[in-house]
Amino acid sequence: MASRILFHYMNCEKKLLFSTAFSKAYYFKPICVCCASNTSSSRRSIYKTEEVKKFRFFVLQHYLDYLKSYNAILEKKFPGAMRVYRVFMDGMKEFFNDLKLYIKLVHNLNIAGKSLETFNVREVELYEQMPKDMRRIAPLLILSILPLTHYVLFPIAYYFPRHLLCRHFWNLQQKSEFSIILLRKRLVHNKPVFRHLQLQLPKLKENALHKKWSVVLGLVGSGLQPQPEQIVACKDLFVNGPYHLMYLSGNHVVSIFCFIILPLFC
Incomplete structure (x- = not known):
């Protein structure tokens, strides 16, 4: 009786060990296969992306080279x-x-x-x-x-x-030529404007700014450039004096218009 119980116990233990070993083999084997397949697929995907990048760079580089050569061909033909x-x-x-x-x-x-x-x-x-x-x-x-x-x-x-x-x-040559043309058109009207300024000078003998303004006109007439402070000091002559727009003659206004406005549209 005891031997039968011992034999039965041994058989149960063998079955338990076998089932445990089988379960371990059953569960661990697929996991290892999945890991191996995932690793190989990741390596394969990385390899594919690198291949795709290289191929894209190759195509793009050849396309840019083609465009450069195409521009050169167009410049030669047209x-x-x-x-x-x-x-x-x-x-x-x-x-x-x-x-x-x-x-x-x-x-x-x-x-x-x-x-x-x-x-x-x-x-x-x-x-x-x-x-x-x-x-x-x-x-x-x-x-x-x-x-x-x-x-x-x-x-x-x-x-x-x-x-x-x-x-x-x-281009640079055209900018130089056109600026010279514009300057010549302005210089044509410089002299008439200056003459009109000189014509009004005798009317300013009783004005306190007569001496300063005569110095400014003398410098301009001799080809020298007066200081900005000298011109600003005589600004009242253009605000209330004979050089206000309301007191200018028709020829003076036309000369100023041609000097300032017309060159802008040339």
């Missing part, structure tokens, strides 16, 4: 068209960069409450010049919106840059 294209592309970039800065300056003056004294020389020049450039280039930009008009307008503007384009589209 040099005039590429020159016009480059002039307008570079000009538009420079124009819009200055336009952004001009809007910022206007915002600082009107909203932020700053004054022109806080601006540097380039900002002051841009604040004065940009409205003239906008008036000059506005007709071309507005008309180019219409379909197929840019095929006609841009070549015409390229051959008449002084009248149809602004300084952003000019």
Whole structure:
């Protein structure tokens, strides 16, 4: 009886050990297989992403090289068209960069409450010049919106840059030539304006500023530049005196108009 119980106990223990070993083998084996498969798949995915990146970089590099060579081919076959294209592309970039800065300056003056004294020389020049450039280039930009008009307008503007384009589209030689033309147009009206100022000098003999103003006119007539303080000291002559707009002769007004206004549209 005891032997049968011992034998039964031994059989149960063997079954328990076998089932435990089988369960361990059953549970641990799939886990190891999954880990191995995950590791191999992750390695394979990393390898694939690196391959894809290399392939993309290879394609992009060859595409950029193709574009560079294509631009060179276009410049050889169509040099005039590429020159016009480059002039307008570079000009538009420079124009819009200055336009952004001009809007910022206007915002600082009107909203932020700053004054022109806080601006540097380039900002002051841009604040004065940009409205003239906008008036000059506005007709071309507005008309180019219409379909197929840019095929006609841009070549015409390229051959008449002084009248149809602004300084952003000019090269260095054109800027120099056009500035000389503008200066000559201004100098034509300098002498008439100066003569009108001299004609009013005898009427100022009883004025306290007669001596100071005669010194200023004498310096200008001899080709010298008077100091700004000397001119500012005589500003009352232009406020209440004979040089006020209400007292100027018709020829004097026309000369001033031609000296200041007309060159802006040339």
